[in-house]
Amino acid sequence: xxxxxxxxxxxxxxxxxxxxxxxxxxxxxxxMYWYKQKAKKPPELMFVYSYEKLSINESVPSxxxxxxxxxxxxxxxxxxxQPEDSALYLCASSLDRERTDTQYFGPGTRLTVL
Amino acid sequence: xxxxxxxxxxxxxxxxxAVTLDCTxxxxxxxxxxxxxxxxxxxxxxxxxYQGSYDEQNATEGRxxxxxxxxxKSANLVISASQLGDSAMYFCAMREGTQGGSEKLVFGKxxxxxxxP
Numbered sequence: 001x002x003x004x005x006x007x008x009x010x011x012x013x014x015x016x017x018x019x020x021x022x023x024x025x026x027x028x029x030x031x032m033y034w035y036k037q038k039a040k041k042p043p044e045l046m047f048v049y050s051y052e053k054l055s056i057n058e059s060v061p062s063x064x065x066x067x068x069x070x071x072x073x074x075x076x077x078x079x080x081x082q083p084e085d086s087a088l089y090l091c092a093s094s095l096d097r098e099r100t101d102t103q104y105f106g107p108g109t110r111l112t113v114l
Numbered sequence: 115x116x117x118x119x120x121x122x123x124x125x126x127x128x129x130x131x132a133v134t135l136d137c138t139x140x141x142x143x144x145x146x147x148x149x150x151x152x153x154x155x156x157x158x159x160x161x162x163x164y165q166g167s168y169d170e171q172n173a174t175e176g177r178x179x180x181x182x183x184x185x186x187k188s189a190n191l192v193i194s195a196s197q198l199g200d201s202a203m204y205f206c207a208m209r210e211g212t213q214g215g216s217e218k219l220v221f222g223k224x225x226x227x228x229x230x231p
Binding site: 043088090092099102104110 | 164166209210219221222
């Protein structure tokens with residue numbers, strides 16, 4: 001089973017709202033990722049967690065705050081977002097961080113910021 | 115410099131025909147992984163096939179095969195017997211080393227495949 005789940009599927013929020021995106025995997029993977037994807041563009045890496053520790057932050061604005069409560073869960077807390085943050089947010093996981101490790105993606109959360 | 119190049123913005127193919135999607139890459143690493151993903155309009159990125167730089171055989175997964183030419187730095191995806199459900203965006207990606215790990219998966223711009231009945 002190579003399933004990564006994400007909730008919610010769709011999210012509409014105002015610029016003053018606080019919301020969270022959730023991602024879960026039960027494959028025993030030790031690396032988890034957040035990507036942002038704008039329309040007709042490839043995904044852009046935001047954060048990487050390895051063994052529940054943040055290992056990469058791709059200079060993402062502080063209004064995005066990741067959290068890894070345990071090895072199966074990854075959250076992305078959103079606060080004071082801008083309309084340009086509207087995008088598809090994809091979560092992924094891989095067994096580890098080796099070059100041979102496949103990243104498996106969830107279905108994504110389509111975020112609209114009004 | 116662009117690491118992954120997908121020059122075909124879009125392709126059309128008739129159902130049941132084979133189609134080749136082009137991908138060239140640039141790396142100075144000896145060890146790297148190449149991946150192909152499919153993204154239908156629903157948004158999910160679906161893993162299709164993987165090729166390791168040291169693999170001697172071209173990878174195959176069902177109707178998908180990878181034409182890996184290491185000297186030319188190309189990793190073209192071949193889809194045999196196209197189906198209507200193959201209509202989607204296709205991304206070629208490479209995983210190479212970074213300081214401390216190999217987290218970064220570098221994507222090409224993608225290409226849109228449309229399968230006609």
